[in-house]
Amino acid sequence: MNKPIRTRIYPGPSGLVFLITCLLTLAAALYTQANLLFWGIGLMFGAFVVSLITAMLSLRNVTVTRLLPMHGIAGEQLVPRYRIHNRSKLGIFNLVVSEESTESEVKLNMLPTGWILFLGPNQALMAEAPCWPSERGKLSFNSLIISCSFPFGILKKVAFFEQEDEIIVYPHIYRLNRRVVGTLSRVNPEGSNNIERSGGTEEFFGLREYHTGDSIRLINWKQTARTGDMVVKEMTQPSPPQTMVQLDLSDLQINACKSENPDISEEQLTKLKEEAISLAASIICDAYMHGYKIGFACSGINAPTYQLHHSRPHRTNILEALASLDLHDTTSPDDTSSQTEATVLVTLTNTSPKLYQASNKLALSVQTLSQYITDAPVEDVLLDTTEEVIGGVA
Incomplete structure (x- = not known):
């Protein structure tokens, strides 16, 4: 458990309104000499004193531990959890926990923010703070903060905690049409017989x-x-069905894509590459769920090659490799280390090279991505998102 590295007291959400109200009431009281207004000034001063004492006593013996899932999925909800333990003899109301910043290659649509109504003495509760990563890669968490503005919102006590964690965000996973898996079984009939x-x-x-x-x-x-x-x-x-997925991001594909659309920008080309990575990850997940032995290779970018195998750790390794692909870490055109007998070829263009027209290969282009996917959301059964570890380390 992490103890706060520092604490601060700041004006609360209603601090400015409180200050303006006090000044206006004081001016009216001095101008009219009305006893009721002076009583109001006294009550406001008492509220400020109570807020100051409460802020000084709260969050003194509070510890926080961040719990991360084993992985995230781009475009899907990611739910970090925070175990907050109050070791003091005083309860805490209106407790807010959030991340101070996330300096990583993955962007979040919003910083995680959780809320607890009441944390009793010597009590530990779990706060959930959903967020949505917008892209694949490594998501890093550094410092987190908890704050309390009880009772009047005039002052806010803030405690800062230091805990560095990291989590892998998988590429976006599409729900594939059933006919895609059916086509896989026709393209590669191995496994249909013993x-x-x-x-x-x-x-x-x-x-x-x-x-x-x-x-x-x-x-x-x-x-x-x-x-x-x-x-x-x-x-x-038995001979289980198998499929080898090859992601083709070579210069040949890029040049063909530019020849089809001369006005394509680098940003649009990068988006096509990311969609190709997501399509490859979707095929890997869908084939695994249907009992296929799965393998993966990538041409044009430095990436490990995974031979055919069927197991959850094997699928996890492939998805982590896809999540960690660096589009700038390209290979030379003469590099043949990634050449393999692929069953499924994920390409950027519709006009694929003659190699892709072989009868024993299925070429899927991101240009016609809408033909392969459905609008149904990805179920939790496709990826195990319920397991949790401290610090995001499996």
Whole structure:
């Protein structure tokens, strides 16, 4: 838990109105010499004294810990949580927690701000502060502040806390049409049939002698009684469907995009690249949810290549690689390290090179992005956004 590094007292949200009211009331009281106005001045002075004493006593023994999700998604709600513990013997009303600043490559539409109505003595509560990251990358949090302007809003006590955290924001995830996954299965029919090889648990393959450790359920009792030796059934191995996604951001694609639209600006070209990254991430997530082995490669930009595999950590590594792509870290045209037998090619243009016209490849262009996605929101089941860790470290 973090203790405040410093505290300050500032004018509250109603401090200016209070000051103007006091000055006007004082002027009217001096001009009219009305006792009621002097009583009003006394009440205002008493309210100021009460606010000052309350501000000095509050937030003295309060600790705050920021809890971040394991990741965020660009364009989707990100909910940091703050565990606030009041160790003093006095309760705190109207407690506001927010981030002082976020100096990172990811922009937020608004800074996270949470609110707690009442925090009792020796009580700990959780405050939620939703925000919306607008782009992918690493989102850094530095210092956070909590404030209290109870009881009248005249003065505000502010406590500053230091806690550096970082979280990966994945690219925007689209909800893909069903026909996209159906096209994947037609383009790459591997996995629709079982491999004719022993060692699995699917369909019957043959018979063999019993080995130590074989399951008793696999024993063929009829053949065992006939031969006098223990005989077990051999089953076939399954072959799950698989798809290799290649993101093509090479100079060849960029030049083709510029030839199609000579007036395209660098900002528009960057937007197309970001949409291509989001489309690749969407295909990765959708294929994973349908049981596909997934792999990833990128041409034109330095990025690791991931071979075919099906597991949640593998999918997480691919999405983190997509989130960390640096569009300025390009590779040379002669670099062939990212060349792979891709099943799905994500391109920037409709007029793809002849390589993309092969019958065993599916080329998806961001120019026709609306054909592949639906308006339905991404469900939480696609990405595990409910897990939390302290400091955003898995």
